[in-house]
Amino acid sequence: MNISRFLDATYLKTAEQAQISDEENLQNVIALVEEAILYDYKLIMIRASYISIAKRLLADAKSSTLIGTVIGFHEGTSTIEEKLNEAQKAIDLGADELDFVINYKAFKDGNINLIQKEVTNYTEICLKNKKVAKFIIEVAALTNKEIIVISQLIKKIILDNFGEENAKNVFVKSSTGFFKTENNLPNGATFETMSLIIKNAKPLQIKAAGGVRDYETAVKMINLGVDRIGTSSSKAIVTKEKQTNQDY
DSSP, rough: GGGGGGEEEOOOOOOOOTSSOOHHHHHHHHHHHHHHHHHHSSEEEGGGGGHHHHHOOOOHTTTOEEEEEEEEEOOOOSOOOHHHHHHHHHHTTTTEEEEEEHHHHHTTTHHHHHHHHHHHHHHHHHHTTEEEEEEEEEEGGHHHHHHHHHHHHHHHHHHHHHHHGGGGGGGOOOOOOOOOTTTOOOOSHHHHHHHHHHHHHHHHHHHHSOOSSSSHHHHHHHHHHEEEHHHHHHHHHTTTTTOOOOOO
């Protein structure tokens, strides 16, 4: 198994979140790009402000690694218009894949109509521009029943409006990695939550994000049916080292 081609190597901290300078944060992104070139990761997941420099570095190295960014991150509560504007800017900068944080709070409040509009609009802008759309549902904020319902809902919207031929261009993704849980409960992908998503969202693509930090866990996730893994521990996974840092 060429595990590197399943990995979305991720660095999404702002300088403020990392408690470092803007220049130091930029160097962290550059280091991720260089690592992606070395290990041939499928994709790097970075903030939109770093897309241009990453794109240049990857092009100079003739790397096939793709660039992804996040939209509506990390709360997911910005308006549809705001997310679409953010998405268009990211597309214009050269992002290949866009990970949208669904307004899961609205979903939990029963506003299914808003979720339908979100998924339809965001998929439309991505497919029109030949980009991949990923929908972050934030599993740690949801009950198992809610995970099932939102996974089925996203699948139905895609298949009804865009056809099964586009299922390969749309992902359901578990987590942002930034959700604060109580009592140190997992805030990202678990085998239980990913099983629920896989069972209810296929034939859409599935991305496990948050908490996948070692080779063994990554392989188990892939064998479970996950198509992509978002992690800040990509190097540890490909080199089969142990690593315990947070997955952002």
